[in-house]
Amino acid sequence: MTALPAKEQFDVIVVGAGPAGSAAALLSARAGLKVLLLERGEYPGAKNVSGAVFYGSAILNQLIPNWWEQAPVERYICRRDIAFMSPTTAVALDFRCAGSGYATAPYNGFSVLRPKFDRWLAAQAEAAGAFLLTSAVVDDVLWDDGRVVGVRVRREQGEIYGKVVIACDGVNSFLAKKAGLQREFHAHELSLGVKEVIGLDPAIIQDRFHLTGNEGIAFEYLGAITEDVHGGAFLYTNRDSLSLGVIGQVSSLVERRKRPYELLERFKAHPAVAPLVRGGKLREYSAHLIPESGWAMQPKLYTDGLLVAGDAAGFCLAAGLYLEGMNYAIQSGLAAAETAIAACRRGNFSARSLAVYRKHLKQRHVSTDFRAYRHAPSFVNGPRLQNLYPEMIARSMEQIFRVDGAPKRKILPLAYRMVRQSEIRPGQLLRDAYQVARAYLW
Amino acid sequence: MVMTTHEEKMRTVRFRVAATPHIVVNSEICRNECSVHACVYVCPANLFVPLDDGGILFNYEQCFECGTCYIACNQENAIRWSYPDGGYGVTFRES
Amino acid sequence: MRIAVCLKYVPDPGTIEVDPLTGLIAADRLLYMLNPADESALELALRLRPPQGTVTVFNVGPVEADRLLQEALAAGADAAVRVWDSAISSTKPMITTILLAAALRAAELPDLVLCGGHSVDRGSGTVPALLAEHLGWPVVTEVTQFEMQPDELQSGRMRVQRRLARGARAESEVTLPAILGLETGLVHLRQASLPSLMRVKHTPIPLYGLEELGLSPQDLHFPAMTLHEVMPPRPRARVMFTPDCHRSAPERVAQILSAGVAGKAGQILDSGTPEQQADAIIDFLRQHGFLEKSP
Numbered sequence: 041m042t043a044l045p046a047k048e049q050f051d052v053i054v055v056g057a058g059p060a061g062s063a064a065a066l067l068s069a070r071a072g073l074k075v076l077l078l079e080r081g082e083y084p085g086a087k088n089v090s091g092a093v094f095y096g097s098a099i100l101n102q103l104i105p106n107w108w109e110q111a112p113v114e115r116y117i118c119r120r121d122i123a124f125m126s127p128t129t130a131v132a133l134d135f136r137c138a139g140s141g142y143a144t145a146p147y148n149g150f151s152v153l154r155p156k157f158d159r160w161l162a163a164q165a166e167a168a169g170a171f172l173l174t175s176a177v178v179d180d181v182l183w184d185d186g187r188v189v190g191v192r193v194r195r196e197q198g199e200i201y202g203k204v205v206i207a208c209d210g211v212n213s214f215l216a217k218k219a220g221l222q223r224e225f226h227a228h229e230l231s232l233g234v235k236e237v238i239g240l241d242p243a244i245i246q247d248r249f250h251l252t253g254n255e256g257i258a259f260e261y262l263g264a265i266t267e268d269v270h271g272g273a274f275l276y277t278n279r280d281s282l283s284l285g286v287i288g289q290v291s292s293l294v295e296r297r298k299r300p301y302e303l304l305e306r307f308k309a310h311p312a313v314a315p316l317v318r319g320g321k322l323r324e325y326s327a328h329l330i331p332e333s334g335w336a337m338q339p340k341l342y343t344d345g346l347l348v349a350g351d352a353a354g355f356c357l358a359a360g361l362y363l364e365g366m367n368y369a370i371q372s373g374l375a376a377a378e379t380a381i382a383a384c385r386r387g388n389f390s391a392r393s394l395a396v397y398r399k400h401l402k403q404r405h406v407s408t409d410f411r412a413y414r415h416a417p418s419f420v421n422g423p424r425l426q427n428l429y430p431e432m433i434a435r436s437m438e439q440i441f442r443v444d445g446a447p448k449r450k451i452l453p454l455a456y457r458m459v460r461q462s463e464i465r466p467g468q469l470l471r472d473a474y475q476v477a478r479a480y481l482w
Numbered sequence: 483m484v485m486t487t488h489e490e491k492m493r494t495v496r497f498r499v500a501a502t503p504h505i506v507v508n509s510e511i512c513r514n515e516c517s518v519h520a521c522v523y524v525c526p527a528n529l530f531v532p533l534d535d536g537g538i539l540f541n542y543e544q545c546f547e548c549g550t551c552y553i554a555c556n557q558e559n560a561i562r563w564s565y566p567d568g569g570y571g572v573t574f575r576e577s
Numbered sequence: 578m579r580i581a582v583c584l585k586y587v588p589d590p591g592t593i594e595v596d597p598l599t600g601l602i603a604a605d606r607l608l609y610m611l612n613p614a615d616e617s618a619l620e621l622a623l624r625l626r627p628p629q630g631t632v633t634v635f636n637v638g639p640v641e642a643d644r645l646l647q648e649a650l651a652a653g654a655d656a657a658v659r660v661w662d663s664a665i666s667s668t669k670p671m672i673t674t675i676l677l678a679a680a681l682r683a684a685e686l687p688d689l690v691l692c693g694g695h696s697v698d699r700g701s702g703t704v705p706a707l708l709a710e711h712l713g714w715p716v717v718t719e720v721t722q723f724e725m726q727p728d729e730l731q732s733g734r735m736r737v738q739r740r741l742a743r744g745a746r747a748e749s750e751v752t753l754p755a756i757l758g759l760e761t762g763l764v765h766l767r768q769a770s771l772p773s774l775m776r777v778k779h780t781p782i783p784l785y786g787l788e789e790l791g792l793s794p795q796d797l798h799f800p801a802m803t804l805h806e807v808m809p810p811r812p813r814a815r816v817m818f819t820p821d822c823h824r825s826a827p828e829r830v831a832q833i834l835s836a837g838v839a840g841k842a843g844q845i846l847d848s849g850t851p852e853q854q855a856d857a858i859i860d861f862l863r864q865h866g867f868l869e870k871s872p
Contacts, residue, residue: 082498082569082608087547089577153576173775175569194567196770212549214564225553232550234526236491237576238484281576294520294554301488301526308484317484323606325491326577327526327546329553496591496608501765567768575592575606 050076052380053191053202054170055178055215057084057162059094059366060350061208063373064380065165065172066103071381075170076202077162078193080177085158087210089235089328091274091283093117093258094157095149096367098141103374104164108147112156114278115256117149118142119249122361123312124430125263130312131437143255151256151276151283153237180218181205181346187389188219188345203389204380206347208373211329213339213352221348222339227291229333231271231358234300235285238320242280248316249277259316260363263430265307269298270426273307274363275316281323282316284308287330300327330365332358335414341401342379342394349376355406359416359479368406375400416479424464424472432458488528492544499543500570504563505551509537511560520554521561546572578630578730579687580622583677583708584649585612586642587698600806611645614693617763621723622691623653624764627730631655633687635680637665637673647777651769658684662786664794670703672797677704678711679790686712686754688733694718694758705758717751718758 052068054061057079065077081087094100095117100107108116123132142148166172182190182199190201207215211230216222249257261273271288286303293300308317331337337354341347349355350369357364379397383389401407439454449457459469483490512519513536521530521538527546531539545566552563565571588607595602611619622632633656634649636642646657660676681687690712695702702718709716722738729735733753740760741747751757769777787793820829844861846854862868 080565080568081571082573086573087571089574092577155574155576171775171778173778176771176774177565177568179564193771195768195774198771200771212552227553227556230550230553232524232526232548235577236486283577290524290550290553293524294518297523299523299528301491301528305485314484320484322483322486322490322494324494324574324576325486326495326574327548327550329548329550496589498589498610573608575608 049190049200050074050171050202051384052076052204052206052377053078053200054206054208055191056080056208056210056350056352057165057172057174058088058158058208058210058350058369059096059161060352060355060369060373060376061206062158062161062165063103063370064206064208064349064377065170066161066168067374067377068380069165069169071377071384072169073381073384075165076200077165077170077172078176078178078191079162079172079174081174083155083159083174084162084172085155088154088158089233089326090154090365091233091235091258091276091285091363092152092154092157092366093149093276094152094366095364096370097147097149099367099370099374101146106145108145108150111160112153114151114153115251115254116143116147117151117256117258117276119251119255119257121257121259123259123261123263124433125261125265125310125312126431126434126438127264128311129434129438130261130310131434149258151258151278153278153283178209178215181215186344188343191215204345204347204383204394206349206373206376206380207352208348208350208369208376209352211331211351211356213348215346216339216348216352219343219346221341221343221346222352225337227294228289229331229337231287231289231330231332232293232300232327233285233287233330234304234325234327235283236304236325237278237323238282238284238317239280239323240282240317240320244319245277245280245282251277254279261307261313262426263434264427265310266303266427267296267298267306268427269293269296269303271303272426273313275313282320284313284317289332290329301325330358331356332417334358334417335410336417338410342391342397344391344394345389347376347379347394347397349373355410357409357413359413361480362413368409371404371406372401375404375406413479415475424468425476428462428464429472432462492527495544495546496573496575497544498570498573500566502567503540503542504547504566504571505540505542505545506562507538507540508560508562509533509539511557512536512538516555516557516560518556520556521551524550524554526550544572578627578689579685580626580630580632581681581684581687581690582615582619582622582632582634582649582654583690583692583704584615584619584634584636584642584645585693585696586610586636586638586645587612587696590697593698595807595809597809600808609641609645611648611766612693612696612698614695614697614759614761616693616766617761618691618693618757618759619649619652619654620764620766621759623767625689625723625725633658633684635660635677635684637661637668637676637680643782646782647780648769650780651773651777652766653769653773656684657782658785659782660785660790662788664787665797668699670699670701670707674704674707674711675792675797676790677708679792680785681712683785683790688753689735690714690754690756692756692758694720694760697761702758705756709756712754712756714754714756715751716756716758717749720757720759721746721763723757 051073053076054065069075120135123130176193178191179194180192181188256277259275265273269288270292273286275284331354349372355368355372378400529541589610592608632654634654637660660680692705719740737749739747820832
């Protein structure tokens with residue numbers, strides 16, 4: 041391998057200043073490395089969209105103690121609701137915890153607005169010594185002797201060299217594909233989220249959602265909310281606004297010929313949702329792809345001189361009960377930084393040297409979580425669990441509570457009739473029950 | 483104003499329009515080889531317009547850069563996709 | 578040749594949201610940018626700059642505008658100056674131009690000053706003229722093009738094209754030093770190269786306060802026009818059009834589709850031979866003066 045001391049302008053080049061990239065840049069810079077953090081937007085967060093609840097408070101607290109006191113957070117999430125919906129009914133599981141870790145430091149999660157939060161996190165990386173450059177879109181990696189030695193920014197004299205490149209360039213990662221680590225995706229592996237931020241007076245939010253002070257709630261909806269499109273919906277409270285959106289599998293949107301923003305309108309009009317959003321004013325509409333297949337769409341995570349983290353590595357856990365991405369983004373960014381720091385100490389940036397990335401991911405419980413829930417996405421994001429069963433639960437409750445002079449049925453015959461009316465075969469039901477158990481229980 | 487039309491939604495988003503398009507649609511392929519035209523339905527910004535001759539007209543100015551069209555398209559090379567130049571394109575303020 | 582360009586940091590008009598009740602702009606929703614006309618001015622200055630020349634950019638504004646001046650440096654400007662002082666309370670054209678004139682003098686007067694003709698926020702279009710008044714220089718506004726041949730560089734004369742009303746254009750000549758006010762959207766500013774973009778990131782921008790400019794707060798106390806309120810266009814009352822109930826259904830549908838707008842009175846020639854129809858058209862054109870009347 042030819043030595044290229046003149047070309048090694050940076051120790052680490054991080055592409056993408058989202059949570060993964062900024063966390064990687066922050067940790068690398070703190071270790072004394074010369075770090076370049078590249079962002080294609082006008083500012084970090086300008087291109088970024090998620091729900092967004094950030095469930096990584098405790099992780100970030102280890103990096104920046106009491107980070108929530110200085111960061112632009114909206115509300116701490118101490119209530120969570122999972123609602124099963126039919127077109128006219130909703131049955132909800134309501135969780136509220138006033139206990140430690142949820143309603144007290146370090147908190148479990150915060151609702152955030154990404155353009156503000158990501159900008160703040162990138163500023164922390166900058167304060168630690170990383171060189172943040174915005175308005176810089178990266179088109180390709182630079183190779184030398186079979187090893188990644190830098191990136192090409194789409195500007196005059198855009199070649200820039202570094203010992204390690206960490207690709208945190210998001211779900212569409214051009215870098216992972218250019219480096220041959222990622223294949224082209226199938227439409228069933230990704231979901232499209234469309235979202236609105238709706239302005240609402242803080243006092244109304246508190247009254248309407250039974251919240252005190254800065255408490256917040258996260259609603260997740262399953263069932264007939266997206267009609268026959270495989271997907272779900274969410275609604276989160278911010279300080280003076282609501283973030284709500286609909287998620288639909290891309291292949292399913294194509295098959296059903298559904299326009300995502302029309303599903304969003306129908307969601308807001310649902311009798312269980314309409315009173316929650318009433319009187320609000322649309323502040324911003326947005327859309328983003330979600331790498332929902334997790335484990336199945338994970339790229340090769342490293343090659344000579346290159347590491348992949350965050351959404352670019354498919355580190356997004358979308359498995360019914362869980363809808364988490366930013367925490368894994370930060371954890372994988374930190375794991376990549378640890379790998380880069382160790383490689384810089386050794387002076388060896390070969391794939392063999394970077395293979396410890398796997399170990400660091402395991403230590404940070406990223407790969408272990410994705411391995412444990414590897415069966416969930418393909419099944420949970422399928423039609424029956426996301427749409428059909430939740431709707432059946434909602435319909436059953438409607439039957440159970442109904443008093444109309446007809447004889448009361450016991451639950452088992454009722455359930456039997458529900459299954460009969462749907463087109464599910466009993467065998468399929470059993471198989472699904474087994475799969476749910478395998479996905480979540482053991 | 484909770485219920486909004488698609489036009490009202492798009493008016494809340496800020497775009498800094500680049501001089502050149504970052505997505506190019508090969509309308510020949512759309513016209514001759516594609517009968518699905520998935521892009522027309524899935525695009526959250528509703529930027530793909532079906533033409534009378536079976537082709538597709540694409541407007542890049544209000545693109546969210548989400549990549550859904552590229553993922554949904556079942557034709558080879560019908561959509562050439564990259565990001566806009568640095569600093570251009572969609573700029574979210576609150577999402 | 579020394580060229581100065583005045584740059585203004587303005588809110589992107591697409592991000593301006595006015596609360597209809599209070600009339601206030603939602604400040605937290607604003608995103609800022611370089612005024613488009615000033616962008617043209619900077620690019621044209623860079624193109625005009627002869628090998629020995631310099632381009633210096635000036636801004637009157639708070640510290641947030643440093644980003645803008647750094648971008649101008651990255652694009653190729655040789656130097657940047659920002660003017661601000663805690664005593665400055667407004668960026669009205671009158672005050673801005675007093676400050677700009679003082680800053681231009683402090684940095685040694687240039688040969689040519691380029692300004693965007695209008696800003697997208699205030700848009701009074703008075704800065705070039707006021708600046709000319711303070712400096713006692715000639716000014717040309719609504720400029721769309723200008724050029725200087727090498728011999729004109731020697732003689733200090735410049736040819737300028739101006740936009741007039743209804744698409745007319747005027748060719749003028751102006752003797753330097755002079756001020757030009759440029760139209761919006763003439764050219765785009767070039768993309769800075771990666772090394773220049775990285776170089777300017779931490780380049781400090783020299784700041785001129787009132788003291789450095791030899792001004793006192795009294796100099797800015799000018800009995801200028803005060804803007805009280807900007808009112809959005811008053812919405813017109815909508816009158817629902819109702820069709821004439823005596824007409825047949827197709828006629829009523831046609832009336833509704835026309836939204837009550839009566840078409841221009843005309844005649845449809847659907848009968849007669851082609852020759853007769855042609856004669857009717859010629860008659861019509863003669864009657865309305867499009868063709869000379871036959872003797």
